[in-house]
Amino acid sequence: MEITIEFDAQKIVGKLTEFGKVQLPQAAATALNQTAFEMRRTYQEEARNIFKDPVPFTINSFLYRKATPENLEAVVFIRDDGPKGNAPSDYLAPHIYGGPAYRTRFQKGLSNTPDPSPLGMGSSILAPNRIMVPTQSPRGVRFTQRGNMSPGQYEDILSSLKQSDSTRTAVTTGRSKAGRKYFYMNQTMIDERRGLRNRKPGIFMRTGGRTPLMRITSEINVPTYTAKFKFFDIGDTTANYFFPQFLSKQKFL
DSSP states (O other): EEEEEEEEGGGGGSSSSHHHHHHHHHHHHHHHHHHHHHHHHHHHHHHHHSSSSSSSHHHHTEEEEBBBBOOOEEEEEOOOOOGOOOOHHHHHHHHOOEEEEEOOHHHHHHHHBBBOOOGGGGSSSTTEEEEEEEESOOTOOOOOSSBBBBBHHHHHHHHHHHSSOOSSSOOOOTTTTTOEEEEEEHHHHHOOOOOOOOOEEEEEEEOOOSEEEEEEEEEEEOEEEESSSSSHHHHHHHHHHHHHHHHHHHOOO
16 A cells, blocks of 8 residues: 655646746655655654554565656555565555454455364364454463563464364474474363363364363354554545645755
8 A cells, every 4th residue: 555745736836937947857856765765664653653563574564665856746655565475565554444354464364274173064263254362371382572472382383273183183393392292172072071161163282291181272252353543544634734834944945
């Protein structure tokens, strides 16, 4: 997604001297680029205020293409590529337009992984309207400094589940710690098992210790977000405020 700042030189060219007409394209391009920079900075500040401890990748995903004297148009946009297929323009879209939360590569991977249990009846682990969220237990989840599950653990879980031919005999991946095995328990399996406080389907880890069964994630409905990040309103307001100021400082009259 993007927002464009344009300058129509014809609106003022009749009021300029011949020298001013020559200098105008460069002056306008400079003002447009200064405005785009301010828009990027404003988006970054707004993201820090709205989202809880956003990662640097998200903050730095606001970019802009510069205007030139030949093309008096600067474009501010959110990058549409990202590591492991999670592009900022995709996962920020529900916060800009409103709607269902973005399903990450991990969620999509679970939707493409069959439930290996006979009780799963051949369905995938995760339905399109469901997601997996990590528990807050520091014993089973490897957290990053920002309190998110580490990318490496997400990869371990997906790899383990894809290799498993039975939820009761999961495979330990090379990157997992010795003896730790991930497996999925669907709703039928949860209903049949006693002693689980959380009665939602989820992914578990077999530890072999005093707590042989440890929940890693719980399955929930995809949440719906309101449009709280006013990307286009912020862009319009910032451009209308800064561009006239920057243009008036250029020496082309």
